[in-house]
Amino acid sequence: MSLVPMKTLTIRKPDDWHLHLRDGAVLKAVAPHSAAHFGRAIIMPNLVPPVATARDAAAYRERILAALPAGSGFQPLMTLYLTETTQADDVESAFADGLVHAVKLYPAGATTNSQSGVRDVGKVMPVLERMAHIGLPLCVHGEVTDPAIDIFDREAVFIDRVLAPLRQRLPELKIVMEHITTKDGVEFARAQDERLGATITTHHLIINRNAILAGGIRPHYYCLPVAKRETHRQALRQAATSGDKRFFLGTDSAPHVDKLKETACGCAGIFTAPNTMACLAHVFEEEEALDRLEGFTSLHGPSFYGLPANEQRLTLERQDMPVEMPRSIEADGETITVFDPMFPIHWKVAENAS
Numbered sequence: 001m002s003l004v005p006m007k008t009l010t011i012r013k014p015d016d017w018h019l020h021l022r023d024g025a026v027l028k029a030v031a032p033h034s035a036a037h038f039g040r041a042i043i044m045p046n047l048v049p050p051v052a053t054a055r056d057a058a059a060y061r062e063r064i065l066a067a068l069p070a071g072s073g074f075q076p077l078m079t080l081y082l083t084e085t086t087q088a089d090d091v092e093s094a095f096a097d098g099l100v101h102a103v104k105l106y107p108a109g110a111t112t113n114s115q116s117g118v119r120d121v122g123k124v125m126p127v128l129e130r131m132a133h134i135g136l137p138l139c140v141h142g143e144v145t146d147p148a149i150d151i152f153d154r155e156a157v158f159i160d161r162v163l164a165p166l167r168q169r170l171p172e173l174k175i176v177m178e179h180i181t182t183k184d185g186v187e188f189a190r191a192q193d194e195r196l197g198a199t200i201t202t203h204h205l206i207i208n209r210n211a212i213l214a215g216g217i218r219p220h221y222y223c224l225p226v227a228k229r230e231t232h233r234q235a236l237r238q239a240a241t242s243g244d245k246r247f248f249l250g251t252d253s254a255p256h257v258d259k260l261k262e263t264a265c266g267c268a269g270i271f272t273a274p275n276t277m278a279c280l281a282h283v284f285e286e287e288e289a290l291d292r293l294e295g296f297t298s299l300h301g302p303s304f305y306g307l308p309a310n311e312q313r314l315t316l317e318r319q320d321m322p323v324e325m326p327r328s329i330e331a332d333g334e335t336i337t338v339f340d341p342m343f344p345i346h347w348k349v350a351e352n353a354s
């Protein structure tokens with residue numbers, strides 16, 4: 001028995017402001033992992049076909065609730081996938097019913113299942129104007145799809161070409177810059193008012209682009225937006241641990257079965273739901289900012305979305321010995337690899353987390 005008191009940290013239960021739960025067998029396999037540590041999550045709508053209408057969102061919400069362990073209080077906060085034919089009235093009534101908490105803009109072709117997304121932002125202005133009017137946030141995958149733009153520059157160019165003009169045209173619209181990966185994203189967010197927020201993923205605080213490419217090609221570190229160079233990772237760490245309310249956690253936990261990632265043309269997405277909280281405790285401890293973890297995971301997001309913080313608490317414990325984490329989970333006979341942070345993890349979520 002150790003005489004050294006164990007280090008623990010109790011925070012309000014976190015929320016995940018950007019989560020992919022998928023559908024069918026994968027949904028059943030991954031949902032319990034988010035439900036174990038998070039109170040709520042903004043659920044991404046990029047299924048095939050997309051969750052485009054209030055009706056689709058209501059049906060998907062039921063499938064998610066059915067996939068949760070008995071007694072789970074996890075609340076899926078639904079989003080609608082914005083297309084060039086989205087109806088402003090449908091969006092408004094889904095928001096009024098409390099069903100939908102955001103609308104998601106995917107530039108067509110920018111990422112996984114984004115082919116039904118938006119080609120011309122001008123075409124969706126009537127919907128965006130209505131959203132600004134009713135106070136419904138727009139979540140944005142902020143990358144241009146112009147093949148002439150280098151993939152490592154697509155976020156910065158999106159800010160200049162699309163986001164800054166949209167902010168000027170419709171400053172009342174609440175916007176979340178999803179999964180920012182660059183210093184440019186951090187600086188843009190910092191220069192905005194409280195109607196703009198930015199989510200940061202767990203993995204972008206931990207890996208830079210070397211993880212994908214140095215010493216062999218590692219598909220389980222490939223996601224979009226792709227991890228950038230080290231200076232950008234440092235800027236993200238600074239933003240996440242700064243206490244600035246505009247930055248909050250959106251894990252972008254994006255499971256794909258291994259055979260679709262370990263192939264000649266592997267898909268983008270990193271599955272972090274099982275070990276996100278342990279990894280974040282490590283990162284915040286490293287940055288001497290454990291006192292700011294709660295703001296990032298549990299307070300800033302609800303405040304942006306106009307929701308109360310969770311009443312339940314979550315306790316993290318630091319162990320002397322590294323904690324064993326499962327390397328993968330199983331979904332209907334297929335494996336899904338869990339994010340490997342490439343450092344030993346000493347933190348774990350206490351069993352009695354409520």
Ligand SMILES: NC(=O)N[C@@H](CC(=O)O)C(=O)O
Nearest residue numbers: 020111112223224254268269
């Ligand atoms: N982040 C990813 O690399 N992939 C996401 C899509 C997204 O969030 O862009 C997915 O759905 O797999």
Ligand SMILES: [Zn+2]
Nearest residue numbers: 111141178224
């Ligand atoms: Zn995205």
Ligand SMILES: [Zn+2]
Nearest residue numbers: 020044252254
């Ligand atoms: Zn995502």
